[in-house]
Amino acid sequence: AQSVAQPEDxxxxxxxxxxxVKCTYSVSGNPYLFWYVQYPNRGLQFLLKYITGDNLVKGxxxxxxxxxKSQTSFHLKKPSALVxxxxxxxxxxxxxxxxxxxxxxxxxxxTQLTVWP
Amino acid sequence: xxxxxxxxxxxxxxxxxxxxxxxxxxxxxRSVSWYQQTPGQGLQxxxxxxxxxxxxxxNFPGRFSGRQFSNSRSEMNVSTLELGDSALYLCASxxxxxxxxxxxxxxxxxxxxx
Numbered sequence: 001a002q003s004v005a006q007p008e009d010x011x012x013x014x015x016x017x018x019x020x021v022k023c024t025y026s027v028s029g030n031p032y033l034f035w036y037v038q039y040p041n042r043g044l045q046f047l048l049k050y051i052t053g054d055n056l057v058k059g060x061x062x063x064x065x066x067x068x069k070s071q072t073s074f075h076l077k078k079p080s081a082l083v084x085x086x087x088x089x090x091x092x093x094x095x096x097x098x099x100x101x102x103x104x105x106x107x108x109x110x111t112q113l114t115v116w117p
Numbered sequence: 118x119x120x121x122x123x124x125x126x127x128x129x130x131x132x133x134x135x136x137x138x139x140x141x142x143x144x145x146x147r148s149v150s151w152y153q154q155t156p157g158q159g160l161q162x163x164x165x166x167x168x169x170x171x172x173x174x175x176n177f178p179g180r181f182s183g184r185q186f187s188n189s190r191s192e193m194n195v196s197t198l199e200l201g202d203s204a205l206y207l208c209a210s211x212x213x214x215x216x217x218x219x220x221x222x223x224x225x226x227x228x229x230x231x
Contacts, residue, residue, distance in 0.1 A: 032217055043121070043207055043222040051217050090160065094217075104150070104173055105220065107160035 002027045004093050006108035013081050013115055021076040021111045023091030033074040034092040034105065035065055044090065050074060061085070081115045088112050118144060121210050121223035129229045135196040138226045142189050142210030148172075149191040150220060151183060154205040163206075166191055167213075195228075203230045 003026045013019045025031055032051055036044040048059025055067045065076045074091060091108040122141045130136050142149050150173075151163040162175040166185035183193040189210075195202055205227050209220035 034219070036222070041224075041227075043123075043224040044209075046219055046221060049219055092160075104162040104165065104175065105152075105160075106162075109159050 002093065002095050002106045004091050004106050004108040006089075006091055006111045008111050009109070010112045010114065013113070015083050015115050015117050016080050019078050019081040019085070019113065019115070021089050021091075021113060023074045023076065023108060025072050025074065025091075025093045027093055027095045029095055031074075032094045033065075033067065034094065035059065035063070035074075035076050036090045036092060038088040038090065038110075040087075047076070047089075083115050083117055086113055086115045121208055121221055123206075123208050123223040123226050125226060126224065127227050127229075129231065130198050131231050132198055132200060134198050135194065136198060136228060138193045138195075138206055138208075138228075140191045140193070140208030140210075140223060142191070142208075143221055146210035146212050146221075147189050148211045148213060148218065148220075149185055149189065150209045150211075151191070151193050152207045152209065153177075154207055154225070155203075160207070163193070198230045200230050203228060 005024045034049045035047040038044050047063050048057050050057045050067045058064045063078050067074050088110045090110050092105045094105050124139045148167045150165040152160050154160045164183050165173040169185045180196045185191045205225045207222050207225045209222045211218040211220045
C-alpha cells in the first residue's frame with residue numbers, strides 16, 4: 001500500500017534558524033513527491049516537487065527538499081526561517097494505482113510549523 | 118492567470134439533504150481532482166476527472182459523485198448528507214492527468230452538516 005508519513009505533528013523553530021520538516025514514503029514503483037503548504041482557512045499551495053534528476057529540489061519562498069531514495073525520505077528544508085512561514089505543511093506522493101494508468105495524491109497527516117520571533 | 122475557484126466557500130446543511138459544490142479550474146487545465154480534508158482522516162482523494170470522464174475514484178460511498186463539463190468546470194454532489202461529511206472539500210486542477218503533473222488547489226468549500 002502507498003503511504004506517506006510525517007513523523008512530527010509540530011515543529012517549532014526560532015526565526016532565522018534553519019528548519020526541517022520530515023517526510024518518509026512507502027510506495028511501489030517510482031515516487032513523484034510533492035510539498036504543499038496550507039495557511040489557516042486557505043487551500044493548499046504548491047511548494048515544490050521531485051520527479052527525477054537532482055536529489056535537491058528548490059521551490060517557492062526559499063524552500064528546498066532533498067530526495068533520498070535509500071532512506072525513502074523527502075525532507076523539506078529552509079536555511080533561515082521566517083515568522084510568516086508558520087503554517088501547516090503536507091508531503092504527498094503520487095503513484096500509479098494498480099489497474100489504473102493514472103495516479104492519485106497520497107498525503108501525509110501534516111506538520112504544523114511554528115516560527116517564533 | 119486566475120487560480121482555481123470554488124463556490125460556495127461556506128455551506129451549512131442538515132442531515133439528509135444534498136449539496137452541490139462547484140470548481141472552476143485554472144484556464145487551460147483539463148484535469149480536476151477532488152479531496153476531502155477532515156481533522157480525523159486528513160486529506161483523502163475523492164475522484165479525478167479529465168475530458169469530462171471520471172478517470173480515478175477514491176474509497177468513498179456512492180453518495181459522493183461528480184461530473185465535469187466541456188469547459189473543464191467540475192461539480193461534486195453529496196446526497197443524503199451525514200454528520201461525518203462535515204469537512205473542507207478541496208478541488209485541484211492540472212494541465213493534464215498523470216503522475217508527474219502538479220495539482221493546484223483552490224481555497225476549498227467548508228461544509229458543515231448539522
